[in-house]
Amino acid sequence: MSLTNLSFIQQFTGNDPVKAKKYISMFLASAPGLVSKMEHAIEISDFDTLRINAHSLKPLISYMGIATLEQPIKDIESYAANTTNVDTLRAMLEAFKIEIEKAIEELKVKEASL
């Protein structure tokens, strides 16, 4: 089953493959860096940086139609803001990373096909 749904991007770009490719490329250039920053932030218990990067990634996930990660990224942002349970936060981030890596691979294939 597909993790990503590009219907918003297609509608936003008016089905222009060049523009759609541009936005997918921008996402692919930006998302791995944000995830790395989030991982590093949790390692050093910098919850504010974790929150800020989760906050930045949140709308991009919606634009790429990664529906299964919309709630997890909101939860990570919210947990990081409250820093209530670090172990839960770490587990959430690990699960998130596995899924977003799959979504990134899928988007690379979709980008190449445009």
Place this chain on the structure above:
Amino acid sequence: MKPLKIFVVDDDPIQLEMITDHLGKFKNFTFQTFATGEKLLEKISEKPDIIILDYNLDTVDKNAMEGVDVLQEIKKIDDSIEVIMYSGQDNIEVAVETMRFGAFDYVTKTPSAFHRMENIIHRILKFRELRSDAKRYKLMVQMAGYAIVIAVALTIILKLMGIQVFGWVN
């Protein structure tokens, strides 16, 4: 008609690209984009009509000015510039806070944000039109008031002249 000058401030290049791409279909809009509030404030003397301003501007630089502080600076410099706040925070308190500081409206970063932004810009244009109509009507009422005063004064003067010349009395 003078093009509408729109400044867009966001530290995320994807957001800047999407906003200018979506609103760029309107030929009468011109854009300048900024990655920080500080860079925007350096160019504020160029008098934009509308500023689309991200609420969280500290993703790249943690010491960068926050959107709400930039908003207050803009309003201090020129209250007539309309500001649309743009944020990933789906939080009513944040929205109310920005409106209290003079933002025209608040948009959450979701797929529907771009259409919402377009509608808000049209609402700002309508609002400006109404404001300028109101100013014109106020001026007309003032002028009408002056005309009445002048007419009354002239009547009195003419009456007095009539009394003096012909000895007329009501």
